[in-house]
Amino acid sequence: MNLLELRGVTKSYGDVHALRDVDLCVEPGEWLSIVGPSGSGKSTMMNIVGCMDSPTAGSVVLDGVDIASMNASGLAHARRNTIGLIFQKFHLVAHLSAVENVMVAQYYHSMPDQAEALAALARVGLGERASHLPSQLSGGEQQRVCIARALINYPKLVLADEPTGNLDEANELLVLDFFRQLHADGTTLIVVTHDPEVAALGDRQIVLNHGRIVRQIDNRANARVPVALTPPGGLS
Amino acid sequence: MFWRMVTRALLRQRSKRLLIALTVALGVSLSTAILSVMLDVGDKVNAELKTYGANIVIRPKGVAAVDDLYGQLETPAAQAMLAEADLGKIKTIFWAFNITDFAPFLEAKVSLRPEGAAEAVPVPAVGTWIAKELALPTGEDAIAGMRSMRSWWDVQGAWIADTDADTVMVGKTLAAEQGISVGDRVNLTYSGRSINARVAGIVDSGGAEDGQVIVPLTMLQRLIDKPGAVGRVEVSALTTPDNELARRAAKDPSSLSAQDWETWYCTAYVSAISYQIEEVIEGSVAKPVRQVAESEGLILEKTQLLMLLITALSLIGTALGIANLITASVMERAPEVGLMKALGATDRSVVGLVLTEIVLVGSLGGVLGYLAGLGLAQIIGASVFGSTIAFTPIVIPIVSVLVLGVILIGSIPSIRLLLSLRPAEVLHGR
Ligand SMILES: Nc1ncnc2c1ncn2[C@@H]1O[C@H](COP(=O)(O)OP(=O)(O)OP(=O)(O)O)[C@@H](O)[C@H]1O
Ligand SMILES: [Mg+2]
Numbered sequence: 001m002n003l004l005e006l007r008g009v010t011k012s013y014g015d016v017h018a019l020r021d022v023d024l025c026v027e028p029g030e031w032l033s034i035v036g037p038s039g040s041g042k043s044t045m046m047n048i049v050g051c052m053d054s055p056t057a058g059s060v061v062l063d064g065v066d067i068a069s070m071n072a073s074g075l076a077h078a079r080r081n082t083i084g085l086i087f088q089k090f091h092l093v094a095h096l097s098a099v100e101n102v103m104v105a106q107y108y109h110s111m112p113d114q115a116e117a118l119a120a121l122a123r124v125g126l127g128e129r130a131s132h133l134p135s136q137l138s139g140g141e142q143q144r145v146c147i148a149r150a151l152i153n154y155p156k157l158v159l160a161d162e163p164t165g166n167l168d169e170a171n172e173l174l175v176l177d178f179f180r181q182l183h184a185d186g187t188t189l190i191v192v193t194h195d196p197e198v199a200a201l202g203d204r205q206i207v208l209n210h211g212r213i214v215r216q217i218d219n220r221a222n223a224r225v226p227v228a229l230t231p232p233g234g235l236s
Numbered sequence: 237m238f239w240r241m242v243t244r245a246l247l248r249q250r251s252k253r254l255l256i257a258l259t260v261a262l263g264v265s266l267s268t269a270i271l272s273v274m275l276d277v278g279d280k281v282n283a284e285l286k287t288y289g290a291n292i293v294i295r296p297k298g299v300a301a302v303d304d305l306y307g308q309l310e311t312p313a314a315q316a317m318l319a320e321a322d323l324g325k326i327k328t329i330f331w332a333f334n335i336t337d338f339a340p341f342l343e344a345k346v347s348l349r350p351e352g353a354a355e356a357v358p359v360p361a362v363g364t365w366i367a368k369e370l371a372l373p374t375g376e377d378a379i380a381g382m383r384s385m386r387s388w389w390d391v392q393g394a395w396i397a398d399t400d401a402d403t404v405m406v407g408k409t410l411a412a413e414q415g416i417s418v419g420d421r422v423n424l425t426y427s428g429r430s431i432n433a434r435v436a437g438i439v440d441s442g443g444a445e446d447g448q449v450i451v452p453l454t455m456l457q458r459l460i461d462k463p464g465a466v467g468r469v470e471v472s473a474l475t476t477p478d479n480e481l482a483r484r485a486a487k488d489p490s491s492l493s494a495q496d497w498e499t500w501y502c503t504a505y506v507s508a509i510s511y512q513i514e515e516v517i518e519g520s521v522a523k524p525v526r527q528v529a530e531s532e533g534l535i536l537e538k539t540q541l542l543m544l545l546i547t548a549l550s551l552i553g554t555a556l557g558i559a560n561l562i563t564a565s566v567m568e569r570a571p572e573v574g575l576m577k578a579l580g581a582t583d584r585s586v587v588g589l590v591l592t593e594i595v596l597v598g599s600l601g602g603v604l605g606y607l608a609g610l611g612l613a614q615i616i617g618a619s620v621f622g623s624t625i626a627f628t629p630i631v632i633p634i635v636s637v638l639v640l641g642v643i644l645i646g647s648i649p650s651i652r653l654l655l656s657l658r659p660a661e662v663l664h665g666r
Contacts, residue, residue, distance in 0.1 A: 047660040050578075050660075052577075052578060052658065052659045052660040052663075053658070053660045072582075072583060073582050073583065073584075076577065076580055076581065076582045076583075077580070077582075079578065079579075079580045080579065080580020080581075081580070085578055085579075087663060089663075091571065091575050091578075091663055092575075093572050093575065093576075094248070094572070095244045095245055095247065095248040096240075096241070096244055100240065100241075100244070103237055103240075104237070104241065104576065104579060105579045105580075106237075107237040107238070107241075108576065108579050108580040108581045108585070109579075109580060112237040149579075
C-alpha cells in the first residue's frame with residue numbers, strides 16, 4: 001500500500017493554478033525528490049501533503065486517511081502524528097532554547113521528554129548546545145535543531161522544503177547525511193530542492209512545471225541499468 | 237512544558253507586555269477608585285446633604301397638626317411636650333446607625349433686655365443641645381446636637397456649651413437691631429423669672445435663627461419652668477429612596493402583608509425609620525420632611541449612576557486599548573504561532589497558550605491597578621468629601637470580574653487573528 005496517494009489534485013488561488021490535476025504515489029520508505037522552476041507549485045504540494053492546506057479539488061490519501069476534506073483540527077491531528085517538517089528558513093521559536101524547541105514538538109504530539117530531546121540533539125551533533133537560544137546558533141546548527149525536532153516523534157513521512165537552500169557546503173553535507181540515515185532506517189522522505197545533486201540522491205525525482213508533473217525520473221532504475229540512459233540529474 | 241512556554245514567552249517582549257499591564261492597570265485603578273468611592277459615598281453624600289436640614293421631625297402627639305397650622309412659636313405652656321430623657325432611645329432603634337444626628341428644640345417668647353438698655357423686647361428663644369454627650373440605654377456613648385447638625389453656622393465669638401447656665405448665642409439680625417456684641421450681658425425674662433447671661437457668640441445661620449436667642453436646653457427649661465421638656469426633635473438620618481412599597485407603608489403600615497411589612501421595616505426607608513422612632517418615644521409623632529429626604533436619595537442615585545457611567549466608559553477604553561496592544565503583539569508572533577500549528581498544535585491549544593499569557597499579564601496589571609485605585613480613592617475622598625474612603629472588600633471580586641471581562645473582550649480580535657492564521661502562509665512568508 002502507498003503511504004501517500006494524490007489523485008487529480010488541483011489547487012487554485014483565483015486565476016492562479018498552483019497545482020493542476022496532479023497524480024502521485026509514494027511508497028513507504030521511498031525518498032522522493034521534487035524539482036522544478038520557481039512558482040511551479042512545489043511548496044504548494046508540500047503544504048497539501050503536510051496537512052497545512054487543502055486542495056481545491058482531488059483526493060489526498062495519507063497513511064490510509066483522506067485528508068483532502070478534513071477540517072482544521074483533523075489536519076492538526078494528522079500533521080502531528082504522521083508528518084515531520086523541515087523548512088528552508090529554520091523556523092525555531094526564538095525565545096525557547098534548542099532543547100525546548102524540540103520539546104515543543106513532543107508537547108504537541110504527546111508528552112515532553114527532556115532526556116529524549118537531548119538525545120535527539122546529540123544525534124545531530126548539538127548535545128553541547130542544547131540550552132542555547134536560536135539566535136546563539138549558526139544557520140546550519142539551527143537547521144539541525146529543526147531536523148532533531150522533525151524527527152523526535154518518529155514521523156512516517158518527513159517533508160523538507162529546500163532544506164539545504166540556506167546552508168553552506170559542510171552543513172549541507174551533514175544534513176544530507178541525516179537524510180541518508182533516515183532513508184536507511186526506512187523513513188519516507190519528500191525533499192523539494194533546486195539542487196540537481198540533492199535531487200539525484202532520491203530514489204525518484206518528479207519535475208513540476210506550471211503546476212503539473214512534467215517528468216518523472218527513477219534513479220533506482222538508472223542505477224540498476226546505468227547504461228540504458230544518461231540520467232539528467234546524474235549520480236553522486 | 238506549557239508553563240515553560242508561557243514564562244519564556246512572557247520574559248520576551250517585556251516592554252510590550254508591560255504596556256498591556258499598564259493599560260489594564262489604568263482602567264482598573266479608575267474603576268477601583270470610583271467603585272470604592274461609590275460604595276462609600278452614600279454616607280459621604282448624605283453627610284453633605286444633611287446640612288440642608290433634618291429629614292425627620294418628632295413632635296408630641298396632638299400638637300403636630302396644630303403646629304403646622306400656626307407656626308412653631310406658640311407659647312408652650314398649654315402644649316403637650318416630649319421628655320428630654322427619652323431622646324437617647326432614638327439611638328436604639330433598628331436603624332440606629334443610620335441616625336447621624338438629632339437635636340431637641342424648646343421654644344418660647346421671652347423678653348430680652350441688653351444690659352444698659354432701658355426697654356426689653358419680646359424675642360423668640362430656642363433652647364437646644366449643642367454637642368450633648370448621651371449615655372445610651374445600650375451602654376454606648378453618643379454625641380448629638382446643633383454643633384454638627386448646623387455645621388455651616390458661622391459663629392462670631394464662641395459656641396455655647398450644653399452645661400452653661402448663663403451664656404447665650406444671639407442671631408445676627410437680632411444682635412444688629414439691639415446693638416448687642418460678643419461679651420455683652422443680657423437679661424432674659426419669662427413670666428417673672430429672669431436670667432442674666434453673657435453673649436458668647438453671634439450666629440449667622442442664614443435662617444430663622446438670625447432673629448432668635450439660642451440658649452442651652454436646660455437653661456430655657458429652667459427659665460420657663462418646664463424641666464425635662466422638649467417641644468420637637470429634628471433628626472438627620474441616612475435613608476433609602478422611597479419605592480412603591482415605602483409609599484404604601486407610609487400611608488398605612490398596617491395595610492402591608494406580614495412579609496412586606498418585614499421588608500419595609502428592615503429597609504432604611506424614611507417612613508420605616510420614623511415608624512421606629514415613634515415606637516420608642518412615647519406620645520410622639522415622627523414625620524418625614526419629605527422633600528429633603530427624597531432628594532437626598534435621588535441625588536445619591538444620580539451621583540452613583542454618573543460614576544457607573546464613568547467606570548463603564550473607562551473600561552471600554554481599556555478594552556479597546558488592550559485589544560490594540562494584544563493584536564499587535566500577536567501579529568508580531570504570527571510566525572511562532574504558525575510554527576506551533578505546523579507542529580500539530582490545535583487552534584484551541586494555541587488560543588489557550590496566548591490567552592494564558594494575556595490573562596497573566598492582565599492580572600498583574602489588575603493587581604497594580606487595584607492598589608493604585610485604592611490610593612486614588614483616598615485622594616478623591618480627601619479632595620471631594622474631605623474624608624477617607626472606607627476599604628470595601630466587595631470591590632475586589634467586582635473588579636476581578638471586570639478585569640477578566642475586559643481582557644477577554646480585548647482579546648477577541650487577536651483570537652480571531654490566531655484562528656485565521658494558516659501555518660502554510662506564515663511559514664512560507666506569504
Ligand atoms: N496564497 C496564495 N495566493 C495566491 N497565489 C499563491 C498562493 N500561494 C502560492 N501561490 C502561487 O502559486 C504558485 C506556486 O507557488 P509555490 O510556492 O508552490 O511555488 P514553488 O514551486 O514553491 O516556488 P519556489 O521555488 O519559488 O519556492 C505561484 O505562482 C504562487 O504565486
Ligand atoms: Mg517554494
